[in-house]
Amino acid sequence: MSITRAFDVKLKVLPLLSFCEHLYYYEGPCRFGSGEALEPGYDALSNAQKQRMFLENLKASAGENIEIMDAAVIRRTDDWDDHESEWEAITDAVNACDVVVGSAAIASDDRLVEFATRFTKPLIVSPDSFASNIGVPAAIRALTGEHEVFSAWRWEQMGPLLATLRARKVMRTTRVLLATRFGSPISQSSLDTFNNYERITAKLGVQFRFVNIHELLDQMSPALPEGNHTTPGRQTLDLTEADMAEAEKLADELLGGAAYVDLDRKYLLKSLYAYLTVRKHMDYKDCCGFTAPCPDVCSTRRLNEMQFTFCLTHSLNLEQGIPSACEFDVNGVVSMQALMAVSGKCPFLGNTEPLTWQGDHPVVLGGSDEQAKILCERLGNDRSNVYFMQHSIAHRRIKDAKQDSAYAMQHFAHDQGFGATMRYDFDDDQGKTMTLCRFSPDGEKLMIAQAEVISGDGYRVPNCAEVVYFRVRDVDEFFDAQTNVGLHMVMVYGDYKQQLIDLSKLMGVEPLVISR
Amino acid sequence: MDEQEKARQLIQASRTAATGHIKTIQTAPELTRELVRREVRGYILAKFHLTEADCTTDCFRELATISLSKSMRLSPELVKEFDLARSCDGVTSQTAKMVLLFMALQRDLDIQFEPMSTARAETLSDIGDLVWAALQAAKEPQNK
Numbered sequence: 001m002s003i004t005r006a007f008d009v010k011l012k013v014l015p016l017l018s019f020c021e022h023l024y025y026y027e028g029p030c031r032f033g034s035g036e037a038l039e040p041g042y043d044a045l046s047n048a049q050k051q052r053m054f055l056e057n058l059k060a061s062a063g064e065n066i067e068i069m070d071a072a073v074i075r076r077t078d079d080w081d082d083h084e085s086e087w088e089a090i091t092d093a094v095n096a097c098d099v100v101v102g103s104a105a106i107a108s109d110d111r112l113v114e115f116a117t118r119f120t121k122p123l124i125v126s127p128d129s130f131a132s133n134i135g136v137p138a139a140i141r142a143l144t145g146e147h148e149v150f151s152a153w154r155w156e157q158m159g160p161l162l163a164t165l166r167a168r169k170v171m172r173t174t175r176v177l178l179a180t181r182f183g184s185p186i187s188q189s190s191l192d193t194f195n196n197y198e199r200i201t202a203k204l205g206v207q208f209r210f211v212n213i214h215e216l217l218d219q220m221s222p223a224l225p226e227g228n229h230t231t232p233g234r235q236t237l238d239l240t241e242a243d244m245a246e247a248e249k250l251a252d253e254l255l256g257g258a259a260y261v262d263l264d265r266k267y268l269l270k271s272l273y274a275y276l277t278v279r280k281h282m283d284y285k286d287c288c289g290f291t292a293p294c295p296d297v298c299s300t301r302r303l304n305e306m307q308f309t310f311c312l313t314h315s316l317n318l319e320q321g322i323p324s325a326c327e328f329d330v331n332g333v334v335s336m337q338a339l340m341a342v343s344g345k346c347p348f349l350g351n352t353e354p355l356t357w358q359g360d361h362p363v364v365l366g367g368s369d370e371q372a373k374i375l376c377e378r379l380g381n382d383r384s385n386v387y388f389m390q391h392s393i394a395h396r397r398i399k400d401a402k403q404d405s406a407y408a409m410q411h412f413a414h415d416q417g418f419g420a421t422m423r424y425d426f427d428d429d430q431g432k433t434m435t436l437c438r439f440s441p442d443g444e445k446l447m448i449a450q451a452e453v454i455s456g457d458g459y460r461v462p463n464c465a466e467v468v469y470f471r472v473r474d475v476d477e478f479f480d481a482q483t484n485v486g487l488h489m490v491m492v493y494g495d496y497k498q499q500l501i502d503l504s505k506l507m508g509v510e511p512l513v514i515s516r
Numbered sequence: 517m518d519e520q521e522k523a524r525q526l527i528q529a530s531r532t533a534a535t536g537h538i539k540t541i542q543t544a545p546e547l548t549r550e551l552v553r554r555e556v557r558g559y560i561l562a563k564f565h566l567t568e569a570d571c572t573t574d575c576f577r578e579l580a581t582i583s584l585s586k587s588m589r590l591s592p593e594l595v596k597e598f599d600l601a602r603s604c605d606g607v608t609s610q611t612a613k614m615v616l617l618f619m620a621l622q623r624d625l626d627i628q629f630e631p632m633s634t635a636r637a638e639t640l641s642d643i644g645d646l647v648w649a650a651l652q653a654a655k656e657p658q659n660k
Contacts, residue, residue: 036619037612045615046607048631053611105606130606 003279003288005321006340007065007401009173011166014097015058015071016090016115019047020107022078030106054103054128061158064344065166069097074111082111087118094119099165101158102136104129109136116140122148122165127155163342164502170341171507172205176289176323176333177282179213181300187293187328192441192486194330200443204507206334209285213292217302220277237280239273247272254422260408262460263420267411270308271420278313282322289337290317293328309412309419311392316422318346319395319404325349325488326391326464331439332488338446339437342499345401345492348424348468350391352436352482352489354475357383364388364457366465371427371457375469378430378454385475387451389436389489390458390467394424399493414462426456426468434470435496438485439509447485448500449478449514473515481512526565533562538624547651553644556621560640563617574639580613621647627654 021043022031036042051071059068072090076082094100101124102112109132116123123140125133133151140149152158178184185195194200197208215236218228223238239247251268255261278290292310297303310326317324323336326349336347356363361372379386392412396404405424412419436449451470458465468491472478482489497515504511537559544551561571564583573579607615618634621627621643627650637643 033612036616036623039619041622042615042619044631045618045629045634046611048635049611049615050607051632052635128606 002286003282003322004173004286005288006170006174006323006337007321007344009166009170009341010065010067011099011162011169012067012069012097013058013062013162014069014093014100014121015055016094016100016102016112017047017051017054017071017073018102018104018108018111019043019050019073019075020078020105021047021075024078050103050128054126057128057155058101058126058158061155061162063159063163066162069093074108076108076111078107094121097121098169099124099162101126102129104132104136106132112136113139113143116143116147116149122150124158124161125149125151127152127158160499160502163499164506167338167341167499167503168205168506171334171338171503174205174289174323174334174337175207175209175285175287176291176330177209177211177278177285177287178328178330179211179216179278179290179292179297180328181213181293181296184210187296188299189293189295189327190329190332190486190488192488193328193332194334194439194443195441196443197330200331200334203443203509204334206337208330209287211281211285213297214300214302216277216281216292217297217306219280220273220306220308237277237284239277243273243276243280247276250275254409254420257404257407258409259406260410260423260460262462263409263411264417267307267418268312268409268420270306270418271312274306274308274310275313275316278310279317289323289333290314291325291328291330291333294326296328303419304416307416307418309421311412312420312422314393315395318348318393319397321346321401323347324393326393327488329486329488331441331443331486332490335438335446335490338439338500338503339435339490339492339496342503343435343492343494343496345494346395346397347490347492348389348391348394348398349488349490350389350393350466350468351464351487352387352389353487354479355386355388355469362386362388362457362469364390364465364467366458366461366463367467368457368461371455371459371467374427375455375457385472385478386454386469387472387475387478388457388467388469389491390464391488392421392423392464392466394466395422396424398424399429408459410460411462412464417462421462421466423459423466424456425459426453427459429453429468429493430455432493433495434491434493435500436489436491437500438482438489440485443509445484445510445512446500446504447481447489447512447514448497448504449481449489450495450497451491478514481514484512530562530565534559534620534624537562541625541647541651549645549648552648552651553641556644556647557640559621560617560643563620564613574641576614576637576640576643577610579640580610580617584609584613625651627651 072093074086099122103126125136137149137151215230219238227233314324323333325332408423411417432453434451451472454469457467501511537555
């Protein structure tokens with residue numbers, strides 16, 4: 001039982017070398033060289049040097065979370081003595097890896113083609129497979145059946161290719177916990193979420209696990225001897241004394257470290273009970289992502305009764321590298337995971353819309369005069385192509401995934417003051433490049449966009465008010481593209497456009513690209 | 517003296533020097549690791565037509581490149597940049613030069629290297645140690 005974050009997923013790469021050794025002195029149309037380079041014994045020494053160079057280059061190209069396994073070698077001589085034992089010797093290593101990087105040359109490269117007929121693992125033909133890195137993939141692609149083969153002609157291509165394959169592995173090992181009230185695919189507020197889980201699993205490899213929202217809510221307190229109302233007599237994942245103590249500790253930390261607090265501790269604790277219960281379920285079901293249907297639950301009146309919202313659950317998940325989205329936005333969660341997989345950063349998500357104005361006031365929920373002034377100053381005379389993203393799931397790791405930024409704790413509900421939210425001031429990030437993305441509801445498209453931060457808003461305002469304003473290349477182009485994918489966009493800082501394009505193509509998803 | 521004659525004399529001098537180092541190893545009354553290291557170093561420099569002044573590094577690969585640069589009259593940087601011409605088996609000139617050196621050591625001293633150990637050798641001292649180990653192994657009864 002565990003939560004495996006995108007950041008923790010490793011791609012296991014098996015280096016596979018195929019060698020031929022000449023047993024006799026001779027030269028001819030396929031064998032050049034002179035003197036001792038044609039003598040028996042030369043090839044064994046030469047192959048050893050090639051193996052060293054290949055492994056050095058491969059290791060140098062491998063980025064973070066790429067694990068290079070011990071090399072596997074298959075050999076033959078110019079007797080063409082292809083022994084079955086050669087394949088048997090590498091089978092365990094092949095089964096244990098995610099991808100094979102093969103190196104071969106004339107008189108040994110046919111064995112990479114044979115590899116593709118024997119195993120289903122993706123094969124990358126390496127740049128040092130001089131000439132074979134063209135012929136081998138062509139031969140494999142012409143084989144009957146499905147064979148995944150890539151090729152590189154320079155080592156600089158290897159790192160990005162391995163990183164993209166790792167990102168796909170992240171997607172394929174993602175399991176999302178979905179808390180549902182009504183029919184599972186669509187909630188009352190995220191009509192643009194995935195509409196067919198089976199199709200998404202087939203396309204992206206993401207799996208989904210479910211928990212009934214009422215059962216989940218029942219478990220956000222210590223267990224009753226007779227069992228919970230929704231599951232009488234059953235042992236469930238209710239909070240323990242240790243969990244309650246953990247909530248107190250987290251509350252101390254969150255309140256103690258905040259630059260600004262407008263939240264009653266008793267309400268913070270209630271939101272933390274929700275967070276800890278969700279995390280127990282994620283851990284129990286081996287899930288690394290979460291969403292709950294805010295409006296569907298809201299109308300049960302149980303959130304009002306229990307006096308919490310899920311905002312803080314999402315914030316705390318996100319800053320730990322765990323995708324977690326508001327409003328049962330399942331493709332928001334999966335889009336976050338894609339962005340985390342390629343960037344190693346912790347995203348933010350929100351309603352993402354073109355900015356409209358009433359005089360000098362941007363039309364956003366909870367916008368303040370003070371922030372409107374900052375926005376206007378920063379925009380100067382050019383108010384064109386401005387967008388905003390708004391929700392209350394900001395966190396401390398938006399700017400730096402490894403270090404906390406300054407933050408505030410703000411309540412959510414205007415009247416009663418319940419619902420803990422975490423706030424981050426986007427004002428400080430003016431000029432930063434953002435990469436945004438979102439899958440379409442059918443999983444067939446991934447919108448990928450770049451933008452530049454202008455300022456923030458809603459830092460000291462309750463509700464879903466946290467805002468980041470940003471400028472896009474063309475607001476109409478952005479809007480049109482967005483109508484194919486949906487309202488919640490996901491963002492991180494930095495330029496990850498190409499990485500997302502590569503990942504999309506690898507998964508058979510059409511990239512909808514909006515550059516700056 | 518024309519350039520060709522100069523080159524011929526240089527090659528001959530190198531051969532003579534290399535043979536001398538082999539003979540010292542073969543005839544030493546008491547062979548030690550230090551002696552083998554010293555003579556193997558001299559042998560490699562002779563084979564690569566290098567002087568001690570050329571040895572700005574102890575790295576075998578770097579010295580192979582310096583040797584190529586001397587014979588090609590290009591800077592070592594250019595040799596690295598242009599050493600892309602490969603045979604069908606994908607071996608660079610630098611690698612071929614290193615492999616031929618190991619072939620020559622095996623032949624001249626009647627020893628055998630385990631191939632991957634040659635690939636792991638980084639410095640001239642490492643190669644001296646390889647030769648020392650191979651000479652010791654050759655003394656073992658089962659290897660005679």
